[in-house]
Amino acid sequence: MRPPMLIALTLALALTAWVALQGDDSTVEPVRQGANAERRGGGSAPAKRPAKVDEDQAQRLVASVAQWQSRQPLPPLTPDTAMPWGSQRPPPPPPPEVVSVAPPPPMVPPFPHAWVGRFNDPAQRAIVSGTDSTWVVAVGDVIDGQWRIDQIQERQMKLTYLPLQQHQTVAMKAP
Incomplete structure (x- = not known):
């Protein structure tokens, strides 16, 4: 540690000790009103007493308490009323309407093979490559x-997709 810091720390420790x-003879005792009045005035001043409440004030007090008890709660x-000074959020939008749409009918997938050629014979044969x-x-x-x-x-070659019984036309692949 630096010497000035060490000196300050030692001084603070010494003052704390x-x-x-030190003894407790310098503590302050609480002062009571009666004892305080006797000390200041030598005991000749009478202590103050609360003023009497007249009957009209008592009836008004009872009526005010009854009115307070019957107030509207x-x-x-809510989070918006708990902090009125905060920003007010708009109400949330209504939930979207759920529209039930029938799923589209199943479609024929594209022909997964290529038609690469055909024979010129009466049997009308074709060459398909997968x-x-x-x-x-x-x-x-x-x-x-x-x-x-x-x-x-x-x-062209016309095909039927057997699982759905749907037709499809495929063109010959150009060379």
């Missing part, structure tokens, strides 16, 4: 257990 070791405190396999199909064949070949034309 000196005050603590205050409304309960991610794992390639098929040579004719009208009436089923691919993946879900797609039935209905018609093979020059640049």
Whole structure:
């Protein structure tokens, strides 16, 4: 520690010890009104007594108490009324109406394979390529257990998605 801080700390400690070791003879005693009046005036001044309350004042006091007891109670405190000096928030918006909308009917997914070619023969066969396999199909064949070949034309192939019995047209992939 710095020497001035050490000196100040030692001085404060010494003064604290000196005050603590002083006797209690300097304490102040409480003063009572009767004893105080006797000391000042030598005991000759009479002590003051409360004034009598007349009957008219007593009746007015009883009527005021009865009126106070019959008052309207205050409304309960809410977060807005507890701090009237704070900013007032607008009431919350009403909840949105719930409109029940029927889900749309299931739709046919896009054909997951590519039609890459066809044969020029009376059987109207086409070549369909998938991610794992390639098929040579004719009208009436089923691919993946879900797609039935209905018609093979020059640049289009008509299919039926069997789970929903919905039709779809697929164009031949351009080379």
